[in-house]
Amino acid sequence: MEIVIAGGGIGGLATALSLHAAGFENLTVHEAAREIRPLGVGINLLPHAVRELTELGLADRLAAIGVATAELGYFDRYGSAIWSEPRGVDAGYLWPQYSVHRGRLQMMLLDAVIERLGPRSVVTGSRITGPGAEDLLIGADGIHSAIRARLFPGEGPPPWNGLVLWRGTTYGTPFLTGQSMIMIGDGTQKFVAYPIEAGERTLINWIAEKPFEGEAPDRGDWNRPADLAEVERHFADWRFDWLDVPRIIAGAEAAYEYPMVDRDPLPYWTEGNVTLLGDAAHAMYPIGSNGASQAIIDARVLAHSLAHGDLAAYEATRRPATTTLQLSNRRMGPEVVMRLAHERAPDGFDDIERVIPYAERAEIAASYKRTAGFDPASLNGSPSWSVVR
Incomplete structure (x- = not known):
């Protein structure tokens, strides 16, 4: 069976590794860029995705490039804690959660593909726009997928929700536990930060978000440089005793701007010998740290199904699950607690229990884990997608 994978990103490379582990040998990854380089900023890999990479034999490599996330915390606009919870093994999972540089993860996967499938398994400077003579074409070519456009012509650019994101990385001192992921905001304007490289000078990945006036920047252009002075101006007074947001923004090593876009859920992913995967199938808002994680799970389920x-x-397994998640992210997913806190206590609060009772906060967090497929008990007890050969 000859398989062609369009796209050499995280989803496409994870698919190649998953198919190879399931016994498929005649497969090739085609990447439109002439060179695969470690671009981008930080991402999170949730325990269900880390499990899949672990079962592909990549646990040690992943641990070497990532920071194990120990805590997730939500805070209001004034820096007061709304909700916090342990993450990864500290939350009872059998696998960690990692914060990692997207480019380093991509290069780790690329190295593994070349080692296991050979250097000819990845062809750069090769843009696939439709099926050829192969038995199966997998469209893992991102939010601007040419393969998706072939299946659904006339869909147009990704829809924009009116928010702009600025993403960057800055060397600074550790905050809170040193392995914390934090989100500060009021449901409209937001700042996220977490370490992606540990040490005395921690590399902090950050995301700043607010409504944007005027025309949206290029939709889906992840490498458009940001104006740091403009970003800092919007967060000038976001200084707390545990985090100085303007200082982090001003000290960025690199920063990028793009609108918050996603794709509408599709009625189907597969037509004939073509199927979609990752952002090409279900691009979603960067809520709940799910984009790369869901692509990795797609890859494993696809390999299991084909085997x-x-x-x-x-x-049948993945489309309903990711459709539900796409729609949940449009409703802000677990980040809705920041909006609720602002609506109920716009000037801040002294006691969060009087604003959002514990039971309500706990159910918001638990409900999203169930929706995204990483409820601890369910994940720990679920069967493996590995293929016994």
Whole structure:
């Protein structure tokens, strides 16, 4: 069976590794860029995705490039804690959660593909726009997927929700536990930060977000340079005794600007010998740290389904789950607690229990884990997607 994978990003490379582990040998990854380089900023890999990479034999490599996230905290506009919870193994998972530089993760996967499948398994400078003579074409070519456009012509650019994101990395001192991921905001304007490289000088990944006036920047252009002075101006008074937001923004090593966009859920992913995966299938808002994680899970389920001769099982398993998650992210997912705190206590609060009772906060967090497929008990007890050969 000849398989072509369009796209050499995280989803495409994870697919190549998953298919190879399931016994498929005749496969090639085609990447439109002439060179795969470690671009981008930080991302999070949730325990369900870390499990899949672990089962692909990549646990040690992942641990070497990532920071194990120990805590997630939500704060209001004034720096007061709304909700915090342990993450990864500290939350009872059998696998960690990692914060990692997207480019370093991509290069780690690329190295593994070349080691296991050979250097000819990845072809750069090769843009695939439609099916050819292969038995299966997998469109893992991102939010601007040419393969998706072939299946759904006329869909147009990704829809924009009116918010702009600025993403950057800055060397600074550790905050809170040193392995904390934090989100500060009021449901409209938001700042996120977490370490992606540990040490005396921690590399902090950050995301700043607010409504944007005027025309949206290029939709889906992840490498458009940001104006740091403009970003800092919007967060000038976001200084807390545990984090100085303007200082982090001003000290950025690199920063990028793009509008918050996603894709509408599709009625199907597969047509003939073509199927979609990752952002090409279900691009979603960067809420709840799910983009890369869901692409990795797609890859594993697809390989398992093909190994059992049932391509339809892949879409039947993944499309309903990711559709629900896409729509949940449009409703802000677990980040809704920041909006609720602002609506109920716009001038701040002394006692969060009087604003959002514990039971309500706990259910918001637990509900999203169930929706995204990483409820601890369910994940720890779920069967493996590995194929026994």
